[in-house]
Amino acid sequence: MVDGDGGPDGPPSAGARKGGLGRTFTGVAAAAVTTVLAVVVAGQVAEQRPDGTGHSGGGPDRTDPQDEGASRSGDRPQDAKPASYAQRMAEPFPLDAKLTASGKFMPVGGAAKAPGRGHVVRYRVDMETGLPLDGQLFADAVHKTLNDDRSWAHGGTRTFERVASGGADFVITLASPGTTHVWCAKSGLDTSEDNVSCDSAATPRVMINAYRWAQGAKTYGPDKMYAYRQMLINHEVGHRLGRDHEACSRSGALAPVMMQQTKFLTTDGATCRPNSWPYPGSR
Template identity: 65%
Template sequence: MRRPPCRGPRTPGPAAPDAAGAGARTAGRPAGGRRRTVPGPRHEDVAAFDALDARLRGTPEPQAAGATAGVPGGGPAAPVSTASEGVAPPPAARSTTRSADGGGGGTRAAGPGRPGRGRAFTGVAAAAVTTVLAVVVAGQVSEGAQETHAGAQPQGRAGPRRLRRLPRTGPARPPPVPARPPAAPATYAEKMARKYPLDPRLAADGSFATIPGRDKAPGTGPVTRYRVDVERGLPLDGELFAEAVHRTLNDDRSWGHGGARTFERVSSGRADFVITLASPATTAKWCAKSGLDTTVDNVSCDSASTERVMINAYRWAQGAATYGDDKLHTYRQMLINHEVGHRLGRNHEFCSADGALAPVMMQQTKFLTTDGATCRINAWPYPTS
């Protein structure tokens, strides 16, 4: 039976007293002069484990061989140090005998009842107790550390519990609203059908700005050149006004019908007349130069004594009750054709029959009925073309 290796701590301690002399140090050694030790990598002395086992059990420590009366050649034994003090027992405490079977299979501890084997088992038990003590101490240290940690953050025996993330119970977020594509620019017809706010008593800057550029005459016949001016300070689209004038005058239903003439817009050089978009106050001022009063119904005029055909901005923006809000485009075409007709030498006309189309030279801004006959609105000199 092999003895398990003993791994108890070993700390160097003071040397054994030298009173017994050299003879005492060698008395307990076997014939080969070797000390008897526990098998294992550290080779501790058997006597050291005997002393430790005695201290753990609370019994008197075993004395070295020869130190008691029952041992031949016994004398005062040297003090035995425990394993915890790390001092090996003195050599005099050991003696060897041959094994009972005489086989010389190893050394045996001397004494009655072959105590050597008991000592070996006692050493093994001491090593086991030492190991248990080490485990217990380590466990107590570990528990203390856990208690210290538990004081800061309580934990169960199975380790720290992890909190489950609960699903949100709030209202679900609405899906993102897709971005709207940029609105397409309004078309010419859409702009001409809109109503624009304007004060009927508005008095703007009184000065004019010419719409730049040129629109060539698209038709045949004599070319009539005109310029478009817009009073500064008006909250209206001058470019839209210039486009409306050119489109209207060159429509085949207008004054160029049948190739009688064609109209060309210029911004510089000679012009036969100037179509002017002006505030009500400025319109009244320029019409008065030709003896015309436009303040009564806030109307437009052809100031024949000047180069300007005046279009009242209020009427351009708001229209007239005779046309309503749903016929603004048609009303603006009539306004241009009527005032340019005066420049071309046409005079006012009246409703000829009830239900007939009103002549374009009729004052449709003011009324549609004359002499008991009511006409329908009409924007063109040649509406049937």
């Protein structure tokens, strides 16, 4: 086989030598370019040090998406603490004002000992099944509120013990608006007009309207949800203990806890301030 550089045995021709020399120069030039590129690439690689202090040729604002994701995830709290009792008590919860749930009740919260002295009042906490609310929070709120010295345990005259099941002096019950209305009607009370709670005295149940528990009232506003829930418990249990409604005595005074504070804070031209406690000056 004959190739372009001459015969198989003879020396290459002048043209062939010239062409070969040209190819030699071309090869040298290509090698030089390759060497330069290798140096540039090596320099760039050297800048991207594994200790993270270098940067790529794209400029200092360029970030590896993987590193960015790691940074973002590192900023998130990995072990966020659950909300405290006070935080949950101050938080409104969504609930339909016209909701009627199952009509069936179950005890919540378990047993809790009476922490004080005096006459022991035993109560149970029930919650209507199907309510999208925290029954344990409600049970805790009842026990903490009633046994506060500003409440009906004031002065050691009585103390409240929660029983997990069975008989009790009364059953404080968290129920949907529709079910609350049914149970209040058993004692001749109409709670549907203002969507309120009641002590259904002809039954064992002190009814707490879940809508009010979840959403509060305009008289307290969203910033006093915690205080409103304490008032709600104290007011209705106050009825169970034989207390009647009271009115605002003078403008600027604290409202009596037995005032119908869910509905209004003004009576006979006198406007009181919201108040959760029967004995507010105890602390």
